[in-house]
Amino acid sequence: MSLVVKNLTKSYGNKVVVDHLNFEMNGPGVYALLGTNGAGKTTSIRMMLGMLAKDEGEVLWNGAPLTIESCNVGYLAEERGLYPKYPLMDQLMYFAKLRSVTGDEAKKRIAYWAERLELEEYLYPGKAAKSEESAPRRRGFGVAKKAKPKLADQLSKGNQQKIQLMAALLSDPELLVLDEPLSGLDPVNSDLFRSIIREEIAKGKYLIMSSHQMETVEEFCTDITIMNRSKAILQGNLNEIKKGYGRVKLHLKVETDITGLIEEQGIGIVNEKEHEYNLSVTGEAQANRLLASLMERQISIITFDLREPSLHEIFVEKAGESNDAV
Amino acid sequence: MRSLWKRQVNQTMLSKLNFKGTGSVFRFTLLQTFKAKANIVSLIFMMIFALVFPPVSAILNGGTRRQAQALEESLEQPAIALPGLTEEQNALLDGQYSSESGSLTAFMDERNAAAAENPETAEEGPGFDERYFLQLAYAIIIIMVSIMSASYIIRSVVEEKSSKLVEYMLISVRPMALLTGKILAVLVYVVTLLLVMLGAYRLSDVLSARFLDVTTSNPMFDMLSRLTGVNPGEVVVIVISAILGILTFAILAGICGAGCSTTEDVNGANTMPMIIIMACYVIALMVSGFDSPGMNIFCSLCPILSVFCAPVQFMLGNIGWPMQLLAWVIQCGVILLLLAITSKVYSDLLIYRGTRLKFGDILKMAFAGKGGSRS
Structure with a gap:
């Protein structure tokens, strides 16, 4: 199975809102569509x-136009x-x-997802009432009050979101599109959603995810497109993109103030707080030089973490560059 | 050009795929409509109103035969005695008035029978009362069902939009199926409501006449009685015309509703369909006063207005089957045109969020080529 998006374009009047968007998914996994508001x-x-x-453009699922009939979408x-x-x-x-x-x-599927998403008491209020048989009966008559079916507006926002996820999963979709799936969820439900997303990935599903929570995207996605002002400004495999940047982010924690030493070596300080620095280096060589200087001066090092930039950092940098270019 | 139009029609409107899922939408909407407390209350209220109306209105209008007879007898003797009239004079007075009560329908039947026996002495065409009150009775029914169905559709479309469900729905079912399912469900509900009302009215009228010896005496209610006791041909004309009318106003309402984003916009969205319905109602009553063949044909064929006028003209014998069929064909054309506009913009309208789009804006959108059906 494959998903191909070719030259997707949309404009309202003179304003182009999507400008020739292209990407492909040639195997199961998670593709992230990221971008500023x-x-x-x-x-x-x-x-x-x-x-x-x-x-303009076309969207193909297994080589044929993606429609309600050709693809089971959640x-x-x-x-x-x-x-x-x-x-x-x-x-x-x-x-x-x-x-x-x-x-x-x-x-059967509703029952499965009701249990998985912990929604049984709302979807089967009769069952919940039966399980409370020891509860006091209605005064005088000894007849338990029949449980009324729950309406959507009786549920909290988080539980409504669970019902919506359930609706998206009911058809056991081949392609699952999640637009800001975790927004508005508490940490417990957020973890529940994450575990379900992981299960769907393990089942070999195709997922497209759009989110502003970069940690979530980084956790699941293999490929990304970053959009800014209607255009794709960065695309590709997330690991490849990160490798392309190299290990240029240095997190350093020491016991004394070394601001002078850092500036002396021409290293950019992203932020600092009580002898803890987030630095932007040009590469491993520059980081090693700084480490050697610290050791030479016998400065105690608590943390020295040289790493690739996070997706958040890449996103902010790319969106910033794109805005500056405009 | 023609093939382009054909292709466009196939792609956007009449393709079977565009209506896939209509049945599910219809069943769900109908079930929820009948389950809604407000709708159950409306149904019961309308039925009670229709049941109570004939006897109460007849009594209020002094229409009981027994009472009328007793009153007549009790007044007759003093009326003779007081002015000192002779028996001959009294007989002369009796000859000048009649206390016999009867329905306009019975009067018309008698007149029609007399006309059939002696065509030379027959009056030309139906009288003003017959034309006006038949038109009034029919127009009231049509305006009622049209307004009800239009407002139900608007409410239903806006409810779906404002509850932010539309996007989810659109990956399961196409916009035209979503609208068609809703329209059909509302149509069934409104027609059920109408049939319950007319059935209750008819039942009450018959029972009142039989057991209470009470009959309606207002000419309009005579015509309502006539509408509930029409012949099979007239039933066909009324039902088809009413359905075409409801469909027209419902599609119009669907478009107007889709231009709204919140439930606060519902009143604004109601304005345009209501104005058209009211205008047709008023014009229909006005033209019923003119007994001119040209006017009869015009109001029977004029799109949308024909929904209000053609069946009445048919019942009055002013137009025949060919003219009635032509009126339906024209009305079907209007419906197809509205569907074509709907299919061009409905999907985009459902997703649109912002200030309410007026009907004019939506038309501009359709003719400017913006939006479009889904691939």
Whole structure:
């Protein structure tokens, strides 16, 4: 299976919002679409999934245009919601039916995900009521009050987000598109979502993820596109990109003030706090020279960590360069 | 050019794929519509209103035969005695008025039978009362179902948009299927409501006449009674015309609703369909006053207005089947045109967020070639 995005372009009037976006996924994994606010990520996703008409370009899934019929897509939109006044179970059965998952299979999958996402008490309130049989009966009549089906607006935002993820996964999609999947989640639910994403990756699914949380992207993604002002400004395999930069970030912690020594060697200080420095070096040679100087002066070193730039640093640098060029 | 149009039609409107999933959307929307408390209350209220209306309105209008007879007898003797009238004079007075009560339908039936027996002495065409009140009764039903369906559609589309579900829906079902499913569900609900009302009204009218000896005496309600007891041909004309009308206004409402982003915009979105519906209603009543063949044909064929006028003109015998069929064809053309506009912009409108787009803006969008159907 493969996903090919070719020359995807969209403009509103004279404003180009996506400018000839190209990328490919030739195997399972996670592809990240990153970018500043308004860079064109969500518009690109909408065009890829066929929600929005494209001005130019094509999106191919296994060589054929990607449509509702040609690809089983799961989508967790950035702007997500549920029908606030309809019972949750009715909504999930409806969503499953729209994705051609019907009857018992839909019920089975809903039950699985309800357990996995810890939503049983909301989706099966009757079960929850039964399990509380020891609870006091209704006064006088000895009849337990029948549990009413839960409506979406009775759920917290995090639980609603879990239902939306469940809806995206109900059809067991080949291609899963997650737009800001972890935004608004508490750490516990965030970990739950991460574990589910890991499971989907292990199942060999194709994932496209858009996020502003660079640590999350770095955790899952193999390939990335960074967009700024409608254009792709950096693309490729994340490890290759990082290797291309080399080990140029130095985290140094010592016991005395060495600001003079650092400046003497022409090293840029990104930030410093109480003898702890984040430095930008030109390469390993410069870092080694600094280390030798420290040892020569018999300065106690607590931390000396030379590493490749993080995705966050690459993103900030690239977006900054692109904005300066404009 | 023609092949381009054909291709466009196939790609955007009539392709089967564009309507895949309509059934699921229809069933879900219908189920939730019937389950909604507000809708259940509306249904019950309308039914009770229709059941209570005939006897109450007849009593309020003095329409009980027994009461009328008793009143007549009790007044007759003093009326003779007081002015000192002779028996001959009294008989002369009796000859000048009649206390017989009867429906306009019965009167028309008698007149039609007389006309059939003696065509030379028959009056030319239906009278003003018949034209006006039949038009009024029919127009009230159509305006009611049209306004209800238009506002239900707008509410339903805006609810989906404001709940931010649309993006999820659009990866499962195409926009046209989403709209069509909703329209059909609302159509079924509104028609059910209408049938329940008319059925309850008819039942109540019949039972009132039989057991309470009460009949409606207002000409408009006579016409309502007539509408609930029409012949099969007229039923076909009324049902098809009403469905075409509801479809027209529902598609219009769907487009207007999709231009909204929040539930606060619903009132604004309602304005345009309501103005068109009200304008058609008023014009239909106005033209019913003119008994001119030219006017009858014009109002029967004029797009959208024909929904209000053509069936009445058909029932009055002013137009025949060919003219009625032509009216339907024209109305179907209007519906296809609206569908073409919808298919061009609906997907983009559903995703659009911002200030409410007016119908004019949406038309500009469609004709400027912005938006478009999904591949």
